[in-house]
Amino acid sequence: MLIKKLLSVIALAVACVTAQAAGGDYALEKAPNRLTNQAALQNGAKMFVNYCLNCHAATSMRYNKLRDIGLTDTQIKDNLLFSGEKVGDLMKVAMTSVDAKTWFGAPPPDLSVIARAKATINGPSGADYIYTYLRTYYRDTTKPTGWNNLAFPNAGMPHVLWERQGPREYTSVVVHEVEKDGKKSWERVTKVYGPQGYWTATTEPLVDYTGKATSGHGFKALDKARATAYDSDIADLTAFLTWMSEPAQLLRKQIGVWVLLFLGIFFVVAWRLNASYWKHVK
């Protein structure tokens, strides 16, 4: 009965299995690509200004750069400026770095180029990290903020968007080897974190286990509609943060096509011109 319940929990949610014991690198999910979806970028801008811009700054980003994703100055002024900023101002915040360190342990990083900073060579992109990070919070009463995170264990940032995601249950299943009285044996530890952050752990010894150490994670949304809408919102926010890290990227790819087309023709002309000179050389 217990086994069935556990299996159904894991089947319902996102699971990832890594070859390392619990606490190792969490396999990041691929972020949906919504960079060319203007409505998504605008929603992401709204999410960013309403939820992130209180603690995080984006000091390289000017409010009126949002014109590039289809917003007018009036729309920016009416919906995104709250504390007397002008539309041509940079996205600064009032919190000082010193205060931030005292309150959170580390100053919240500036998010201007966060999607480029979090990318990895031959690995997941920065967008993948952001998308995963904002969706793998779980309640944990042992943490000062009451929240912990799978992509960034022991993060000092609380789950600011908890109301949008709704309550969730988090299950972690870890298979590892333990040593008791000089004897090594395998056991499976299942921890279920409830929506209030209290967890229950069950340990079952595995006899004749021949596999490797594994860890599995599963979330179960208790309000599925909210969690699904949340996932889409985070995809929008991720797209916005990716766009904000390099606002020129959409334009540069468009121009690039024409540039390469021109250079292709130029190369053919140069090649035939070269041939016309060299055919006289014996």
Next chain:
Amino acid sequence: MAGDKTVETTGLMGWIDQRFPLTSTIKGHLSEYYAPKNFNFWYFFGSLAMFVLVLQIVTGIFLVMHYKPDAQYAFQSVEYIMREVPGGWFIRYMHSTGASMFFVVVYLHMVRALIYGSYRKPRELIWIFGVGIFLCLMAEAFFGYLLPWGQMSYWGAQVIVNLFSAIPFIGPELAIWIRGDYVVSDATLNRFFAFHVIAIPLVLLGLVAAHIVALHEVGSNNPDGIDIKAKKDKYGRPLDGIPFHPYYTVHDIMGLAGFAIIFMAIVFFAPEMGGYFLEYNNFIPADPLKTPLHIAPVWYFTPFYSMLRATTSDFTWVLAASAVIGAGLTFMRCKGLAKLAWPLALLVVAVLLRVIDAKFWGVVAMGGAVVLLFFVPWLDNSPVRSIRYRPNWHKWLYGIFFANFVVLGYLGTQAPTDAFNLMSQIGTMIYLAFFLLMPIWTVKGEYKPVPDRVVFHAH
């Protein structure tokens, strides 16, 4: 009027030519300068290197109009260029792509020199200026990399400047003098800015000019390694030569077009190049209190970085043993004063290898690997210049050397492990042995007969 200089040109050109060697320079270096007609693909990279140099200078000038060399503003000023300066992102990407492509082009240019013996007499000075350019280029890239003031910029500079503190006696004071402070700071940023923007570019331009002047004095080598000036027609023109202008000017335009396609494809579609041209960690502003897990230099320094990391205390035993073997070899092969001087020097080096800290020898290995290049014209004793007429197994040795260089580069990008360390050490030995044993292996084997005239297939 009596005493006026007579020139062939008239009008404005005539007026200029009486006062400035314009037409004679154009003739002497372009339209009547004869280059071998059998240049192949490897001969594009010299002109491409000159193009990239000009590109870096021009894009650099525009960047400096908006960049702020102050620790507090540097990072953000780069983002200002990327977002607010019209076309700023394009100029920035051309400069960052140009930096990496400069090394691609220069490495390939050096490959050409190595395989065709372009450094051999009478072109040793061209090669020496060239290695000087390579050293300046490495310094220019190193100083320039601090300017964006990201995490990698800061910590890379910190690591490399700290290497100088490994020099016995003067090291720690020297490192402070270079930095202008006890750690890399705003003072360091300002002086590196001065080096990157003016000091080294001036030296680079001077060396490039000297490189080309020295080249034009003796004329280019060619893939067959033949001296084209040996056979001239009745007008004194080399039989196997063609005027640089228009044949190679139009040829190099075609080469430039091909290069531009690759260059612009990167600028417009992959300016980060997977994190190798613009490193991801460098998008985090420099934080002196937070050391990154994995500090590595940019890809073009990684082969030499591998050699630095490979030189551990254990490895100095291998190097010392090699120095002793070297002492034996030089004693047997040298004559006169060298018969005493070389073995003595090498034995002293062997002892010092075990006395001075391995960290210092790592720096020596890394720098020595580049300085060693200066001596290649005197290490290569082969009777023929070009790889085309050398024994086949020589070609294999060259192939192994180039592949080894690439492997060392790869190892330099990876975090150190025991297996990687061993591979780096073997790689370092291959690199050093290839050059240092040249006096021995370049005279061995059966050489193919070198033709009288160049091998040219009509287009």
